[in-house]
Amino acid sequence: MLVLSSPSGAGKTTLSRRLLAHDGDITMSVSVTTRPPRPGEVHGQDYFFTDVPTFTRMRDAGELLEHATVFSNMYGTPRGAVEKALSQGKDVLFDIDWQGTQQLSENAAQDLVKVFILPPSAEDLEKRLRTRAQDTDEVVRQRMAEASDEISHYFEYDYIIVNHEVEDSLARLQAILAAERQKRERVTGLAQFVNALRAAL
Template sequence: MQKLRQKHPEILFSISCTTRDPRPGDQEGVTYYFLTKEEFEKGIEESAFLEWALVHDRYYGTPLKFIEEAFRNGSSVIMDIDVQGAKIIQEKMPDRIVTIFILPPNEKEWERRLRGRGTDSEESILKRIKNGKTELARQDEFDFKIVNDDLEKSLLELEKIVFSGGKS
């Protein structure tokens, strides 16, 4: 996604809101909007999110206002969301979105990448692996799948899907 955004800045990126703590390198309003649990729950009550979910014991959500404005302006938007969020958006906007499941090449590499970030505790990594296996089981619910085993090849596949409007 980062490579796609660098190569195609005309595609807007939906910055999610979260209640998780910032990791090293995170920037407010760039990687996430960091909210308190109370702020997030107020947003839920006010229907401020297109979708939201409790993931890894933290809230994550897509700000509805950004998506509505982007679509009103005729812009394309890319989102980095989990399977719960994708399912909700598929139900709310079936004719407006294309879903793509990005897979790791294998479980060993996936775990290596998680550990390689150096930002999560062992408990958090184990929880992510457990939850990730549940998400992997739902990959067939998506319109497309890309195995991220070669970054340049994966980027080309992603561009093909994005610029064909999701038509194969």
């Protein structure tokens, strides 16, 4: 499970989409949320959009691997789809905040790689938020105010990428993923391969 977190506007969603487009062995974990769709977002692809009672039922029934409330909206990761992808040998990419990452760490620390995306500067973060033109001035101010708290959790992550330029950040992210896939404990069938190799020598 590969987690990407960042303050809103730092580029994690863009990097997630680029990584998915370049790597067929990783699939996106689609979160369920109570917030309304933004322009262009597709139900079941970007998020599963639902109401508060349905979300609460899923949470209370243990159907979510993690859940959090951000900007008065509820977000969570459906357990079933993630477990199915992992059982099929796929890596799973998560676009979640530090609260959700903490919960995943408690439940599956050995299977988790955590990457935090930082903006190059506060000015750049505000510019990106305003450029995407999806939020009101009030929401942009709120997101900027929350960014400092979100960034303070950077030390809980395994890797940090300062997102100066998307292509460079993508290359760094791909390098992290490639290295983590080659860790001894993650290479399936390694013991059998080594035993057969030694027997042939």
